[in-house]
Amino acid sequence: MSTNTVSSALASPAVEEIPWNRKKASPAKIAGTIIGYLSMVVVSAFVLLPFFWMVLSSLKPNNEVYAIPIKWFPSVWHWENYATIWTKSDMTTWLLNTVFFAVIVTLLQVFTGSFAAYGFSKIPFRGRTTLFLIYIATMAVPWQAYMIPQFKLVSAVGLSDTRWSIILLQAFGAFGVFMMKQFYDTIPEDLSEAARLDGLSEFGIYWRVVLPLSGPSLAALAIITFTNTWNDYMGPLIYLRSQKLYTIQLGLKLFISQYNADFAMIMTGSVISVLPILIVFLLGQKQFIAGIATSGMKG
Template sequence: MSTEQTVRAGVPERGAPPVRAKSRSSQRSARHFAGRCIQYVFLLALSAFVLLPFVWMLLSSFKKNNEIFTSPITWFPEEWQWHNYVDIWAKSDMTTWLGNTVLLAVVVTFLQVFTGSFAAYGFSRIRFPGRDFLFIVYIGTISVPWQAYMIPQFKMLSSVGLSDTRLSIILLQAFGAFGVFLMKQFYDSIPEELSEAARIDGLSEYKIYYKIMLPLSVPSIASLAIITFTNTWNDYMGPLIYLRSPDLWTIQLGLKTFIGQYNADYAAIMTGSVLSVLPIAIVFVFGQRYFVQGIATTGMKG
């Protein structure tokens, strides 16, 4: 019987894959493709839902004041008002606000990463009596809301003359249990054999931390840096309580005062809001690869 006759008779040719197996494989591939398409459509819709308010804020910063709250909503301005980004500097002390916020965010982020990674190395690699208990107690402070100890903390800093100074904000946020927890989880995923081999070669604990652990923990450090920078930049309550002098105000305090003075100038308010969000967006865009990698690998045993 010829090959064509064999196929027509429903008998598979010797060496040829079964027809049913091919059909099932095609069905699985089609279902997988359809599932992926549904996932992408859902993620795109969710992303649009999250990003649309920011897009509207950005486009509104280029509109005239009477175009912003029109009904129905007009997304694009009839005439682009580029001078809004020039006028905001004349109407407000934006240079001082941004300068103070950048200074505090950079210093706090550096200290948070340094102290968090250094303390995490001690909890992860150095054995001492009561280490696990001390770590649990320290991490347990994350569950205590800041409002519970806000007043005692303010009295302590005021008693030593640190109220209404940048140093008060730096000391408040330079040390955090979350950073220690995040970095320790990552250090625990690094094989202990690397540290043991380094000790045999004569490296001290400080050199092991600096030459081995830090280079391996770049993704986790980037994650902690982005989270800390964002939290410090967006902090409102801390500067509100401790920074009373206008020359010490951050962007959040300054915008609140600006909105109170120009509560009807919506275009200027949108412009100032864009300027307050833009640095965070830039930091995340450049660090998102390390951020995702750091979150994904934290806590995984190597």
């Protein structure tokens, strides 16, 4: 092919790129698009409205929080509420405990989930499918069904009212194994075979070949685990007795019992408890969406 032909081919636009050759959208399609966008705006407003009200209520005078009719914006903006709550409560301890539990559990859940998923996906052994199905079937058992036996077991080994009671019980989960296996099944087996021929062990293949390819799925699992651990209320309520171990959820419950009429401060504490989760999700939303898409869990 001559240089002139190549240049003319590169210079000439595609037929569909020429404005007058584009097919005009029908009125029905335009109307459907408008209705779709309006529906999403309405649903988004419905979801965000409670959070918006909570943030505004945290800045109101106390007598305006539940005023009737609803007064959305405060007459006086009390920004000092976000400083006062640190002196009225043990917020620093609660947040540090929650961050500790959320980070440790997330790291362990990501490692154990991805490691077990590699075995189920890439290492053939007798009964693999049956064992995986039995393990995944535990997701269908509600936690309330084995809550009491689990508490007795933890108490019997002396781990009740310790950090280990929360860490060990949440560091392993079938959901993470299921999610990561869905992704590992999409990785070509040729990569693992080539690594075995190069002399890598199974752990080496997992660590140096499979894990670097799992970034989006690992990020999605980390966000889900971090959010669940941060918002967990029943686990700390059952196993933690000492106030020095309280998480933000237990701390807010204690704060409400002490200041049950100070609604503005209660809203302030609620905003502080939600804000870290919002930041984590906003920072990792691209990885979260990519991880859900690549793990075969799309709705």
